[in-house]
Amino acid sequence: MSFAWAKQYEPKTALTKWLDEKLPLPRLVYNAVGAGYPVPRNLNYMWNFGVLAGFCLMIQIVTGVVLAMHYAANQAVAFGTVEHIMRNVNWGWALRYAHANGASFFFIVVYLHIFRGLFYSSYKAPREMIWLLGVVIFLLMMATAFMGYVLPWGQMSFWGAQVITGLFSAIPLVGEPLQVWLLGGFAPDNAALNRFFSLHFLLPFVIAGVVILHIWALHIPGSSNPTGVEVKSESDTVPFHPYYTAKDGFGLGVFLIAFAAMVFFLPNALGHPDNYIEANPLSTPAHIVPEWYFWPFYAILRAFTGDLTIPFTGIVLIPAKLLGVIAMFGSILLWFILPWLDKSPVRSGHYRPLFNKFFWFGFMPTMVVLFIAGGAPAEEPYVLLSQVATAYYFLHFLVILPIVSQIEVPKPLPFSITEAVLGKDKAAEASRTGTVDGGDAGTLPDGSLQPAE
Structure with a gap:
């Protein structure tokens, strides 16, 4: 999204001028997450989850790369290498717990991000592509998480792989050959473990690529906001930095406190105890x-x-x-x-009374x-x-x-974002009606209101 009032990047030194000419990376960052990116001034903390999801992805990639250095995708030793990481690798226990709980926190953040999008109708035009790419990211996350769950080669890992891949056998004609192709055999073994490990390592980087497209698509129409009203003037926006970098920083701090508490004090609370038993094809767990x-x-x-x-x-x-x-x-x-x-032409659930009731008293309890x-x-x-x-x-x-x-029948919408935040926006009302204090008004080239004569 390009606003005439957006602050432009101006390199100050000879080095930054040369870099801006040859590789304008600082300009890209400035326009993406800096003062050059105007954002609606009324975003609440529900808009923090996009940044938190990106941070979770970074945690998963960094910890996953280090864990891969010590893991062996072989059914004879896979379970043992996980125990080796936990017991013998320096800070291996912290890396593994951060990776395992990082997946859970990643999904928590993304689920909240999705529910926010559903309530505020962030999928509506002109932001359809942002939503569609977000659904693609969610599907890739699910595939990555499933294959990662198989790698510790515990009881739940083995039987989870058996059950989930067995779903494909329900497809007529091609189901069973497809299952064998996915596993590399008739049951999870070395072939499946190698395939899942390779894909589990690769897919986070694919997710990162789709996230870049997701952010790119977001910057074309700009961020949505709790009112669902589009930006009309400079007064409706503030620069992303420092306002939302500070707000996202606070949200990140709260997230890290919760994440650290889980990793250090409740590392296995979200896992299954049977996965600390080595995979045994001859012993089926009571409850998969x-x-x-x-x-x-x-x-x-x-x-x-x-x-x-x-x-x-x-x-x-x-x-x-x-x-x-x-x-x-x-x-x-x-x-x-x-x-x-x-x-509905109205986006925000706050202004849709019937939708609001069905969302909070129908859809959300259903998900629970x-x-x-x-x-x-x-x-x-x-x-x-x-x-x-x-x-x-x-x-x-x-x-x-x-x-x-x-x-x-939706509730009346505020005329502008500024009106929703600060009350009656007299300048915006005058711009809409073309009058100020009963006289005619015009708009100057810089977007300001020309006083009536």
Whole structure:
């Protein structure tokens, strides 16, 4: 996004002038996250999560590269090398705990980032591409996290790989060959471990590339804001630095306190104790469960317990397993069409009373139920809860949201961001009406208001 009032980068010394001419990296940083990037003045702390997600990605890449120096992707020694890292490598325990808990914190931050985007309709025009790239990042994160969970080669690692790759066998005709191709064999072993390790190491750098595209797409229309009103004048914005670098710095400090507390005092709280038992293909755990950040989609997968059949014939059209797989992937893929499902011209949920109620009293409780049901055993009442929550999840996006966007009467929007923050914006009102104190007013070339004569 380019504003006429944005402060321009001006190199001061001979060295910075030469660098700006040959490789304008300082100018790029200045325009991306510095005083040259105007941002809406009313962003709250829900807008901190993008920066925090980027910081989490950096933690994962740095700790992951160091851990890879000591890890061996071989089923005979993989479990032992993890223990070697924990016991013998200098600060290996801290690196491993930071990496394992960093994945959980990464998903916490991204889930909050997504829920903020859903409430404030950050997927609406002109920011559709930002949202679509964000969904791609989320899918890449899920693939990376799944393969990373396999690497410690504990019981949950082995059986998680067996169950998740087994989902592909539900696809008619090509399912079983696809599963064998993914694993490199008929069960998780050396081939699968090597493939997953290679991809787990590579995909974070792919994520970093998509994040760059995500930020690039963000800078074209500029950041959204809690009112959903677009920037109209210089008074609606402040420079990203120092205002939001300070705000993001405070948020980062709070995040690091929570992260350090988890790493040093509760390092295994979000893990599964069975993963400290070496993988054994002959011993199936009583309750196979993925990491907590997969639970909502695992609950959707398990919600389908019956085949889709032709009534009164018993002929199976779609087996229950395939229905679950379709629903699990569909629950994320429908986010790609979300910008076109919500037709409301108003973005912010604060000004959409009906949408607000369905979001806080329908969608959010549904997500809580899916999280709980996904981590619970496949028994009653959790199966019924997951079925009801799954039905409402798809109903919310495919039926409720389009209908609400057509029938609700939104609250009056503020004329400008400045008005939402500081109260009545007299200059903006005068600019809109073309009068100041009853006289005619014009706009000067610099954007300021010309007084009436």
